[in-house]
Amino acid sequence: MEDRKPLRVGIAGLGVVGAGVVGLLQRNAAQIAARAGRPIEVVAVAARDRARDRGVDLTKVTWAETAQDLTQRNDVDVFVELIGGSEGPAREAVEAALARGLPVVTANKALLAHHGADLARMAEARGVTLAFEAAVAGGIPVIKVLREGLAANRFSRVYGILNGTCNYILTKMRQEGRDFADVLADAQKLGYAEADPTFDVDGIDAAHKLSILAAVAFGTDVAFDKVHVEGIRHVSAVDIAFAEELGYRIKLLGIAALTEAGLEQRVHPCMVPVDSAIASVEDVYNAVVAEGDAVGTSMMVGRGAGAGPTASAVVADLIDLARGFSVPTFSVPVAAKVALPSVAIDKHRGAYYVRLMVLDQPGVIADIAGALRDEKVSMEAMIQRGRNPGEIVPVVLTTHETDEAAMRRALTRIDGVPAITEPPRVIRIMEQL
Template identity: 65%
Template sequence: MSDPHKPLRVGIAGLGTVGAGTVTVLRQNAAIIAARAGRPITVTAVSARDRTRDRGIATEGLNWHDDPVALAADPDVDVVVEVIGGSEGPAAETVRAAIRAGKPVVTANKALLALHGAELAALAETHGVPLGFEAAVAGGIPAIKALREGLAANEIISVSGILNGTCNYILTVMREQGRDFAEVLADAQAFGYAEADPAFDINGVDAAHKLAILGALAFGQPVDFSALHVEGIRRITALDIAFARELGFRIKLLGIARRTADGVSMRVHPAMVPEAEEIAQVDGVFNAVVAEGNFVGRVMLMGRGAGAGPTASAVVADLIDLARGRLTPIWGAEGDALGQLPALPMSAHQGAYYLRLMVRDRPGVMADVTAVLRDAGVSLQSMLQHGRAPGESVPIVLVTHETTEGAMMQALDAIAGLDSVLEPPALIRIGAA
């Protein structure tokens, strides 16, 4: 594939935002890409459902396939770019067909890799073809290349970050404008920052797909989505964000993967991050990835995590590697060299917690709550309560010392059952690690 006189011929399956963006990047930056790739990279075939739709790119002269699996078999295609999306159906069928045909694949499909990455890596290894996926995590941020190549000399202790721009945008606007979740989500949909069906984003699933990929790379083991603990941001309120500010925190949806002597923990959930930490300053639609290696220390990458330009940039970076013949094992090591560290349950997590209760303001309420915490072995660091409203509902905020998730969940269940607690308690973990 590295013949300097022969263009690398690309077939693009999916002509949505990223697919059309990839065509644009390859055409607009053709000269610089050819110089860096050592030969031209040209689009020869595309696949999409609707031939009449205006995608802002010229498709004359390209082989058009209604069926993306047929594109994978096109003799004028050397490498298949899959940007259809979805973990099953045409996307999965196209990637498998291309690999079986001996053609390299570049994909931006994090759901496909999170759920089928181990199988696809084994298939690609069997057929001796590369599988590139820089665009699947954090858009234009070179997170995959950084972990797999730039930090290859290190044992990676942890990888974490803000992995979903929609959630980060919503939480940023809630903080800056004091508005509640549902209202800001509606605006984000109107502005195009959130999908019409935002469930994958706001429930934390999109971030979890990306963390599963990062964790597999960081720790040199097959991707395992089932090992993740996943929570979204639906229950974050303007009240919690205001209390966070008073306590010196900002609330971020974080993905955190960490290796310990006992195994690997991988979790996605809202977290209270101290305002002084760099990741707390990453706002709006931006993403950030933080890796910690045993020799390099902490490395942080920040940039746009989605959109036509950033994601297409990452797709083309993989194509340039293929054109140059630069091949790296999919998960950083050959399949038989991958490890299998045990997945640690969320109940084993240790940390401090923010707990907000809406309680009936009457004597003895705090005594009941603190008795429950004491019985669960949870000690308090601080408490916030503003004003009095005898007989009415008031918020009380408790910040715990470090404890175990298991102890905290035991306490939470008991507190929720108290007569004086008027709605389900709000619990947010403290810290970015």
């Protein structure tokens, strides 16, 4: 006979997402109970400010003093961690819950990126679930798709737009012809970017998510420290305009690819063909693409952050727990994980866009071409607007496929040309989508 006892939930953290989870469970209680096979009820919470109005009914819940206290309550069946951060109270509480044999649901990508392997071992040793659908791409059920819907596939590559803030900034820069700093300021006013935007615009948030996706897709340990990370601060309106002229759009992508040498993980701006599906994903939307041997290419698009999408993902994990459904944390049991060599970025092979700011004088183009020739980098195209002797002008070139190490050596040589007035700006071109 089906167990109709409520699944009793304790939530640590009542910020935007935590309040969103409480509100969603209350608002859709009947529908959720029908799909879960039993009611799901928030019975206890922990948060710093009890007095703040969060727009949800908290009159029937018990307040715990700390997140740690919440993990020790006998009336809690599952611990939901929505505090955030890779260390401190979040990590301590999750470890305490797992040690006690309490299932955990979290939206904390930083925690999983830094400690996911150890936490997965703890969960497996105690025979409990560590669920994290909300940690990657918000409302897109990408973890469930990779781990369950596409479980029969061998993946060759998983990539996507994993940070809505960067995608919004790049979209507005292209649509309005404005520079990074101006659009970032607007994004902060609108609440799309934090007061300190470092994690978003420097690619760290996307790298956290990519390391988790790679672990799930390739059945290996999370290896955040092996991800090559670049952000979007150096992308200018000039670059975006040239990209359009060349038939590309600039997106910050996270890419995990299995090669003959091992696993390549990188986050950086990419030029993608303007007619590719991922080029059309704009504003705050995220997209994740999985390439499997049986299914081919699958693309998922949706909102990657915010109260509603993230709460939806948290509640999806709670419904699985209520149903008694569980899968290994990162798609395979700990003993079945594979150790994949990490492929350094200088082993990458691809095409490149390079923008140079050049003092227009005789012989400069020959010097640039000579540096590329000496490193066996083949130039595909060059754009130089007219002649302005004695003035600083942009020169843009694109290359055929080449080794990253050779490209870097060539750029070092080019940077040493006296007529080059600032460091070369480089964006990798991603043709194979």
